[in-house]
Amino acid sequence: MSIVLHESASSKMKEILIKELIQGEDGSLVAASCNDDVKSEDSSESKKRLLPTTKDRRGSYKRRKTDETRTIVSKTIGDNHSWRKYGQKEILNSQFPRSYFRCTRKHEQGCKATKQVQLIEENPEMYQITYIGYHTCKASLQTPQMVAFSAGTNWDSFTVNPHSKEVLVNYDQQVPPISSSERPIVKQEYLNNDDNTTPQRSDLTDNLLDEHNLWSDFKDLELPKPSTLSFNNVAPSDNNADNVYSCTESQNLEIDFGSFSDFSNDLVYFDESQLL
DNA sequence: TGTATTTGACCGAA
DNA sequence: TTCGGTCAAATACA
Numbered sequence: 001m002s003i004v005l006h007e008s009a010s011s012k013m014k015e016i017l018i019k020e021l022i023q024g025e026d027g028s029l030v031a032a033s034c035n036d037d038v039k040s041e042d043s044s045e046s047k048k049r050l051l052p053t054t055k056d057r058r059g060s061y062k063r064r065k066t067d068e069t070r071t072i073v074s075k076t077i078g079d080n081h082s083w084r085k086y087g088q089k090e091i092l093n094s095q096f097p098r099s100y101f102r103c104t105r106k107h108e109q110g111c112k113a114t115k116q117v118q119l120i121e122e123n124p125e126m127y128q129i130t131y132i133g134y135h136t137c138k139a140s141l142q143t144p145q146m147v148a149f150s151a152g153t154n155w156d157s158f159t160v161n162p163h164s165k166e167v168l169v170n171y172d173q174q175v176p177p178i179s180s181s182e183r184p185i186v187k188q189e190y191l192n193n194d195d196n197t198t199p200q201r202s203d204l205t206d207n208l209l210d211e212h213n214l215w216s217d218f219k220d221l222e223l224p225k226p227s228t229l230s231f232n233n234v235a236p237s238d239n240n241a242d243n244v245y246s247c248t249e250s251q252n253l254e255i256d257f258g259s260f261s262d263f264s265n266d267l268v269y270f271d272e273s274q275l276l
Numbered sequence: 277t278g279t280a281t282t283t284g285a286c287c288g289a290a
Numbered sequence: 291t292t293c294g295g296t297c298a299a300a301t302a303c304a
Contacts, residue, residue, distance in 0.1 A: 084279095084280070084281085085280080085281060085282085086281090086295095086296070086297075086298095087282090087283085087295070087296060087297080088281095088282075088283075089293090089294065089295075089296095091293085091294075092292090092293065092294085098294085098295095100294095100295070100296075102296095104280095114295095114296095116295090
């Protein structure tokens with residue numbers, strides 16, 4: 001189960017989500033530790049060598065400040081794309097290294113999509129995956145930013161870090177899903193795992209959301225007035241995407257789920273960039 | 277032999 | 291000046 005939030009998401013949307021999730025009545029929602037801005041004095045990691053040659057101009061790059069980025073948390077790092085690892089780095093104050101992947105069709109098709117994968121310190125079973133840019137290659141099966149509600153998992157907690165741009169979702173698959181005709185059926189994601197050789201169905205997916213899932217939590221949200229969230233169907237970023245909904249703000253401070261007449265095969269997509 | 281991964285080094289944004 | 295992101299040679303693997 002993963003939630004995708006645009007990095008460009010408005011602070012309003014984040015505030016709403018964060019506030020409500022953190023203040024969950026059942027106590028299952030916890031705030032993530034804020035480990036940002038903690039700079040280490042230990043700079044011994046920096047190994048610089050000044051041997052520049054005209055031939056060897058490695059590392060020349062532009063930081064993707066303005067690129068679209070989406071951060072998700074998942075138990076697997078696989079998706080429908082083919083990735084090639086091009087680097088790994090130890091990150092300051094992080095227990096686990098960060099791996100860098102680019103689309104394998106970067107050169108042949110100029111696909112600019114990259115992703116960064118890092119184990120979460122608080123939960124080493126989960127990966128924090130940051131997608132940067134969108135796939136422009138024709139082999140794209142499904143844009144990763146579409147991944148949102150994967151049904152069937154049982155959410156036992158959310159972890160919301162207001163200092164980062166992400167919502168972490170922990171779930172417990174042991175609890176059998178509770179069927180309900182009123183609950184949305186969200187899109188199932190089939191993964192061709194990069195790490196695991198055989199294609200497998202994502203363990204992030206299943207059929208239905210249960211009473212403890214995000215949907216239920218959203219339904220129970222009491223959003224600060226006077227703002228409201230509604231979900232609108234938005235055009236997918238590529239032809240392979242299914243229906244995608246963006247979350248937009250309206251006036252009533254209620255999440256307007258009425259627009260979801262049929263959740264089958266649809267994805268809920270938080271495009272916070274549309275919130276002002 | 278071709279492709280993928282590892283790893284040290286470099287660059288540049290912050 | 292630091293450190294994250296990227297490059298590319300070296301290495302591993304099929």
